[in-house]
Amino acid sequence: MTRQNRMIVALDIGGTKIASALVDDTGARRSPVSRRPTPRDGEGIVRAVIDQAAAAKERAERPVDGIGIATAGVVDRQGRVVAATDLLPGWAGRDLAGDVERALGTPTTALNDVHATAVAEHALGSARGLETALIVAVGTGIGGAIVSRGRLAHGRTGLAGTFAHLPSGLDEGRRCACGEVDHLEPYVSGPGMQRTYRNLSGVDTRLEQIAHASRHGDALAGEALASGGRLLGRWLAHLATTLDPDAVIVGGGAAGTGDPYWSSLRQCFAESAYGPVREVPVRAAALGTDAPLVGAALAAVGALTGSIPG
Numbered sequence: 001m002t003r004q005n006r007m008i009v010a011l012d013i014g015g016t017k018i019a020s021a022l023v024d025d026t027g028a029r030r031s032p033v034s035r036r037p038t039p040r041d042g043e044g045i046v047r048a049v050i051d052q053a054a055a056a057k058e059r060a061e062r063p064v065d066g067i068g069i070a071t072a073g074v075v076d077r078q079g080r081v082v083a084a085t086d087l088l089p090g091w092a093g094r095d096l097a098g099d100v101e102r103a104l105g106t107p108t109t110a111l112n113d114v115h116a117t118a119v120a121e122h123a124l125g126s127a128r129g130l131e132t133a134l135i136v137a138v139g140t141g142i143g144g145a146i147v148s149r150g151r152l153a154h155g156r157t158g159l160a161g162t163f164a165h166l167p168s169g170l171d172e173g174r175r176c177a178c179g180e181v182d183h184l185e186p187y188v189s190g191p192g193m194q195r196t197y198r199n200l201s202g203v204d205t206r207l208e209q210i211a212h213a214s215r216h217g218d219a220l221a222g223e224a225l226a227s228g229g230r231l232l233g234r235w236l237a238h239l240a241t242t243l244d245p246d247a248v249i250v251g252g253g254a255a256g257t258g259d260p261y262w263s264s265l266r267q268c269f270a271e272s273a274y275g276p277v278r279e280v281p282v283r284a285a286a287l288g289t290d291a292p293l294v295g296a297a298l299a300a301v302g303a304l305t306g307s308i309p310g
């Protein structure tokens with residue numbers, strides 16, 4: 001008899017959309033990804049997750065073994081959301097894994113979305129097989145994760161690798177989604193670079209448009225992207241000098257903007273890192289927007305089998 005792969009309902013809760021799909025224990029997607037808008041309150045988000053997971057369970061051709069949920073916010077080992085920024089109002093304090101498991105009767109695992117991305121990149125992507133890696137995602141917010149000894153580092157509270165709320169060293173008074181001012185996130189995130197471009201050019205537009213303008217010779221667009229890349233590169237160098245990883249992996253929407261973002265990031269990384277850490281490769285993430293779904297599924301499989309993901 002051939003072994004059947006375990007089947008997982010994977011969900012990814014972002015600031016604007018909740019994505020869901022069936023994913024098996026090899027990380028292969030077994031259904032199309034369905035996306036619905038994220039409700040604007042914590043109770044509504046939990047209800048939407050339960051509805052979406054129930055619909056995916058019904059569509060599955062055989063019984064589902066587990067549910068894996070990736071979400072923005074800090075998530076503890078029990079799958080409770082212990083902190084979240086204004087990107088998800090009312091999200092902190094939710095017993096996410098517990099509520100979903102009680103509603104659907106299926107074992108449920110929840111973890112931070114960038115932690116999930118790191119699990120996926122370490123199993124199947126740019127960090128595959130590495131002993132130590134720093135993995136960051138730059139999108140609407142910024143997130144990070146650490147793989148150490150070949151495993152995802154969770155930290156005491158679930159915060160390990162999160163570097164969004166370190167001081168940027170800049171003093172424009174930009175408000176961070178956490179409520180403080182001049183943290184890294186409001187400068188380095190996609191909206192942060194949009195704001196830099198607006199300050200330089202007076203034009204308010206999306207990151208993809210800024211990248212497009214830069215490719216067509218708009219020097220101010222190039223400078224907005226390069227300044228985000230430089231600041232991120234400097235901080236990644238500080239973090240890498242502490243961690244001494246085998247590689248630094250950068251994903252999310254900003255990573256898709258090409259040069260001058262990447263050239264500035266890599267140059268600033270090399271200039272700011274200490275000694276041999278200058279040689280640490282800084283690579284693009286391999287798995288794209290599905291990575292949190294894949295990582296959430298692999299984490300759920302790890303919880304079911306007692307193995308530790310990452």
Ligand SMILES: [Zn+2]
Binds near residue numbers: 165178
């Ligand atoms: Zn902050």
